[in-house]
Amino acid sequence: MVNHIQQDTIPQKATYKVAGxxxxxxxxxxxxxxxxxPSFEPFFIEYDVTEKSICSIELTFQAPLTQNDGGKLxxxxxxxxxxxxxxxEGEDYYTTTIWNEFDDGLWKMKSSKDFSHSVIYLVNNGFxxxxxxxxxxxxxxxxxxxxxxxxxxxxxxIAKSGEGYAFLGKSGTGKSTHSRLWLDHIQGAQLLNDDNPxxxxxxxxxxxxxxxxxxxxTSCYKNIKVRLQAFVRLKQSSYNxxxxxxxxxxxxxxxxxxxxxxxxxxxxTAMSNTVEAILHRVIITELGCLPNRDAALLCxxxxxxxxxxTVQNSGYQEVTGAN
Amino acid sequence: xxxxxxxxxxxxxxxxxxxDPGQDxxxxxxxxxxxxxxxxxxxxxxxxEFTRETMxxxxxxxxxxxxxxxxxxxxxxxxxxxxxxxxxKLANAG
Numbered sequence: 001m002v003n004h005i006q007q008d009t010i011p012q013k014a015t016y017k018v019a020g021x022x023x024x025x026x027x028x029x030x031x032x033x034x035x036x037x038p039s040f041e042p043f044f045i046e047y048d049v050t051e052k053s054i055c056s057i058e059l060t061f062q063a064p065l066t067q068n069d070g071g072k073l074x075x076x077x078x079x080x081x082x083x084x085x086x087x088x089e090g091e092d093y094y095t096t097t098i099w100n101e102f103d104d105g106l107w108k109m110k111s112s113k114d115f116s117h118s119v120i121y122l123v124n125n126g127f128x129x130x131x132x133x134x135x136x137x138x139x140x141x142x143x144x145x146x147x148x149x150x151x152x153x154x155x156x157x158i159a160k161s162g163e164g165y166a167f168l169g170k171s172g173t174g175k176s177t178h179s180r181l182w183l184d185h186i187q188g189a190q191l192l193n194d195d196n197p198x199x200x201x202x203x204x205x206x207x208x209x210x211x212x213x214x215x216x217x218t219s220c221y222k223n224i225k226v227r228l229q230a231f232v233r234l235k236q237s238s239y240n241x242x243x244x245x246x247x248x249x250x251x252x253x254x255x256x257x258x259x260x261x262x263x264x265x266x267x268x269t270a271m272s273n274t275v276e277a278i279l280h281r282v283i284i285t286e287l288g289c290l291p292n293r294d295a296a297l298l299c300x301x302x303x304x305x306x307x308x309x310t311v312q313n314s315g316y317q318e319v320t321g322a323n
Numbered sequence: 324x325x326x327x328x329x330x331x332x333x334x335x336x337x338x339x340x341x342x343d344p345g346q347d348x349x350x351x352x353x354x355x356x357x358x359x360x361x362x363x364x365x366x367x368x369x370x371x372e373f374t375r376e377t378m379x380x381x382x383x384x385x386x387x388x389x390x391x392x393x394x395x396x397x398x399x400x401x402x403x404x405x406x407x408x409x410x411x412k413l414a415n416a417g
Contacts, residue, residue: 073348074348075348076348077348246335246336246337247335247336247337247338248335248336248338248340248354248356250335250336251333251335251338251340251342251354252354255342255352255354262344262345262346262350262352263344263346265329265344268344269329269331272331272333272342273331276333276334276335279335279336280335280336
């Protein structure tokens with residue numbers, strides 16, 4: 001009996017690898033890993049990891065030490081949680097709270113300023129634990145990864161012939177719909193992620209896009225990366241047309257889809273640095289489109305044309321440089 | 324005066340930009356574009372206290388302008404920087 005209690009109180013540890021970065025979770029032994037975060041299973045690492053995790057999160061049933069320790073209210077509106085969301089800044093930490101209608105629980109997460117360490121205070125109630133929990137882990141990881149040349153973006157992503165195409169746009173613009181059109185009409189197209197992929201600038205100088213444990217309403221949790229070919233910002237239009245974006249226009253096209261908190265200069269600057277580097281390596285376009293087959297075909301073929309020009313241009317520079 | 328230290332001049336394609344993330348609850352983030360001269364001046368002045376005189380002299384040195392014209396250009400630029408809150412308000416007025 002005594003043994004049993006002791007086993008239950010020793011916390012368990014799970015390590016995940018998302019976008020090539022380690023995420024560590026410590027949780028009460030009474031919880032089952034695969035049950036609390038099912039969408040994370042493809043990212044679970046079996047072996048012992050010697051490399052340091054960039055984001056460690058402790059889950060606890062203990063109540064927060066003090067109740068009103070939130071600090072200054074920075075935001076009270078989120079796309080996913082609407083008005084049930086709060087984000088506070090204290091002296092040494094941020095506090096994120098969400099009120100979950102399904103379990104009538106107030107979820108709370110305290111994070112260090114760089115989001116490398118967080119504590120999530122679990123609502124003592126089994127319902128929809130993964131819904132709120134998965135989202136809070138995304139908030140922490142999404143900020144912590146910024147210091148590692150990685151950005152969680154809001155996008156639906158298609159992989160085709162080993163290259164990624166990320167569709168951007170405000171909620172309701174038709175990102176998922178456009179991905180469906182690629183799946184239906186372009187041979188070999190596969191859905192990589194439908195809501196929150198990660199984009200990473202790697203040591204080889206290339207930009208890759210990764211599937212993650214977060215994919216909105218679509219169950220698509222692929223632990224796969226492909227080289228990112230293009231960003232496509234979608235705009236509803238009466239006809240289909242694609243325009244390449246450069247310079248300021250490209251930056252402004254990309255920035256709203258990146259998830260850095262505006263109030264932390266270190267994280268925001270790190271994110272902007274990565275965006276700046278990405279702009280010079282990935283095709284950025286805007287697609288005015290109808291929700292039809294031609295929109296998908298035009299988008300795909302126009303991007304291939306731009307890619308061909310880019311390859312030719314860089315080839316020319318190399319030749320002249322050698323002379 | 325002094326340029327705000329939290330701002331970074333970025334080069335994207337042929338453009339020079341400054342991103343100022345809004346700090347209010349409603350996102351009013353702004354992106355400013357600078358022409359080549361303004362971007363060059365920004366780089367010379369970043370991280371230090373300076374006066375209009377310093378700016379005018381820098382501009383003359385680079386573009387070989389008459390003093391009067393350089394002064395006018397700088398006055399316009401300072402006005403734009405002030406209006407958009409890109410200068411450090413706590414730094415000494417110069």
